[in-house]
Amino acid sequence: MFQPKIPTMPQPSGLVTPPAVVQPTTITPGTPAPASAAAPEPSRPVVQLTPGTALALVGAGTAVVLVVGTVLVSLLLAVAVTSASVAVCAVVLRSLIASDAKRP
Numbered sequence: 086m087f088q089p090k091i092p093t094m095p096q097p098s099g100l101v102t103p104p105a106v107v108q109p110t111t112i113t114p115g116t117p118a119p120a121s122a123a124a125p126e127p128s129r130p131v132v133q134l135t136p137g138t139a140l141a142l143v144g145a146g147t148a149v150v151l152v153v154g155t156v157l158v159s160l161l162l163a164v165a166v167t168s169a170s171v172a173v174c175a176v177v178l179r180s181l182i183a184s185d186a187k188r189p
Contacts, residue, residue, distance in 0.1 A: 134142075
């Protein structure tokens with residue numbers, strides 16, 4: 086039941102179809118396209134910044150900076166509180182071990 090069953094691979098049959106033969110083609114030079122005198126159209130539309138959109142971008146950037154700063158400060162505060170509590174636990178354990186060693 087727990088024996089692995091290895092699939093049997095059939096024997097290779099060799100090439101079934103002959104390889105395709107690539108025929109060379111001749112290249113005939115074409116006539117060059119005439120250059121247009123008109124300026125090419127820009128591929129992207131030009132974004133116009135109005136005072137309202139600039140103010141909105143500044144507000145959004147400020148909000149992002151404040152949110153990211155708040156998250157980073159809270160993470161730093163969590164690390165500081167955790168390390169302080171570990172230090173207090175270490176001092177208490179050291180005191181308990183030292184007082185236990187002094188007792189006869």
